[in-house]
Amino acid sequence: MTDPRYYAPSGGLPPQTQILTDRAMFTEAYAVIPKGCFSDIVTSFLPFWEGARFWVMARPLSGFAETFSQYIAELQPGGGSDRPETDPRAQAVLFVVQGTLRLTVAGTAHDLRPGSYAYLPAGADWAVRATGQGPARFHWVRKAYQPVEGLAWPEAFVTHEADHAPIAMPGTGGTWATTRFVDPVDLRHDMHVNIVTLQPGAVIPFAETHVMEHGLYVLEGKAVYRLNQDWVEVEAGDFMWLRAFCPQACYAGGPGPFRYLLYKDVNRHMPL
Template sequence: MTHPYYSGLGGHPGQDRLLTDRATFTESYAFIPRGAMRDIVASALPFWEQTRAFVLARPLSGFAETFSQYIMEVGPGGGSDRPDDDSEAEAILFVVEGGGVLTIDGALHRLSPGSYVYLPPETRWSLRNDRDAPLKFHWFRKAYQAVDGIDRPEVLVTSDAAVSPSAMPGCEGVWETSRFVDPTDMRHDMHVNIVTFYPGGMIPFCETHVMEHGLFVLQGKGVYCLNKDWVEVEAGDFMWLRAFCPQACYAGGAEPFRYLLYKDVNRHMPLRINAR
């Protein structure tokens, strides 16, 4: 099944628009609506050509601490041969629009909407947009937490279409998760999955857990419980949930409600501040 992925970015509202919007930053979560991702907030990154980045999450003391998440927009002919100088950073790329060529240790991979890539630390990679339209993708970065006696993960290049979703037990098929890596694989210290709720689907209790989340709505709409607030969300909105922030949701509308979900996994809890 082919699914659309929200990829609208940039622009600038007119002077006749109201200032009020849904953007919220609290002690337990942040909510960035798609209308806030305008030209004025875009960032530039070293050694990236014809490219801008919309930063959705970054480590902040006292808030969320494990990852950063960008939406990258690479113009025709743009890209980078030196994308990340942090040798300890692992990465996940998920393409939502356009295409390009990813080179990993000399091997070429063609990217298209739905492409998913895992890049371990110290991987030599580059990315170029060889098309006439923009390439847009999510880029997750995390400092890899090595464990003595456990190997690092290998490079993985796959796609949303290549993964069979797993139905959540007891949910009559209305809640499923597309997992790109085996959740029991202890080599991985982060997961980026796609969660899908079909009309009528819901999380039927308030989850409260140690994993923090980055949550980007790819398709559809719903209502999300964030701590004590119920927030209407739609394709293009982003939620950033601190560890233990209560959360639940239910789908709305006639189409599937799908979101890209980051979480930190498979490691002991650090017992010293800044010991991660």
């Protein structure tokens, strides 16, 4: 099976002749960061990483989405870190979109390619290096783990999306499906990072309004997405950030599938 071809930013700067009208927006309920915003001048650098830069798409903000951060990491050949995480509370999901990586977890090496997925529990001993001839790019989703007395902590695992059959939503004939990497009833986990796929013409047929926060990165295709009271056109490379209870729905536009990487917080009481 050939590896998926997902959109990932490559940086650069637009020309001085480009007009400023754009789809970027930040509201009280959601944010849209179009792919054109991922330029060289908005990258960040992090301690103990070499040959690496990061586009930070989400971070906790009081009164907005509060539970997670999400980066797109870009590693030059040989780049990476032997001490990637400095917060012992932070669990992580890595999802590779371009290039190849070697992820080492507790001394065991795993070779990752586009579509590879890794879950790393809080406090895990891990390191990562780019192994190919060109840059490697991957999503890095971070959330402070919320332990529960009487529940064991989840363990690290590495897998690939090809090893998980998409689960169709009832009544959709498979035109709307979710690739799940964690069993929804495994209450050890307090976040899910899934892939949602809608075939051309498929819809989310109602305005979902719920307590889970979302980060949505469009991997493939295009759609018109309902965010709060607005309809927004989105395409591969765009990122959406939704606070709790923001209404959402979409129409998949075609000509190919519309697919996005979806974060949500789950399985815990609401802090009081």
